[in-house]
Amino acid sequence: MKFQREIFRYKVAVGIVFKKLRTDLLIEGKPMTQQYLNNDISEKYNKSWNSAREETLPNTTLENLYLISNYFNINIDYFFQLVQNVTNKEVDDAIKGKSRLNNLYKNL
Known part of the structure; x- marks a missing residue:
């Protein structure tokens, strides 16, 4: 249970x-949208x-x-450093902020 x-x-x-x-x-002074990223990755x-899926509960490959x-021009080591720097509060807030995540988490 704890592992999950x-x-x-x-x-x-x-x-x-x-x-x-x-x-x-x-992008033009505004944060990049999910749709922009989806389209740009598709093109490049x-x-x-699917940014929405990858930003909610990724099971990425x-x-x-x-x-x-590669897209954001960072190395994978740096990416995982960023993940390690995400605080417990940020994770808690993300879980509480989305009913789907909240329900899945409660069932673990």
């Missing part, structure tokens, strides 16, 4: 980092991307980790 909760929280932290990377990049990499790191 830890994995769930780690996945949420990965999603938080995906969202931070996206929203920290400004010929790969379907190594290919997607590589792709997003």
Whole structure:
């Protein structure tokens, strides 16, 4: 049970980092939208991307980790440093902020 909760929280932290990377990049003075990222990845990499899924509760692949790191011009080591720096409060807030995450977490 504890192991499943830890994995769930780690996945949420990965999603938080995906969202931070996206929203920290400004397009015409505004944070990049999910749709913009989806379209840009599709165009640049010929790969379907669903930002909403990846930012909520990703179960991402190594290919997607590589792709997003390449897209944002960061190395994978740095990506995982960002994940490690996500606070428990940020994870708790993300879980509480989405009813789907909240319900899944309660059932673990």
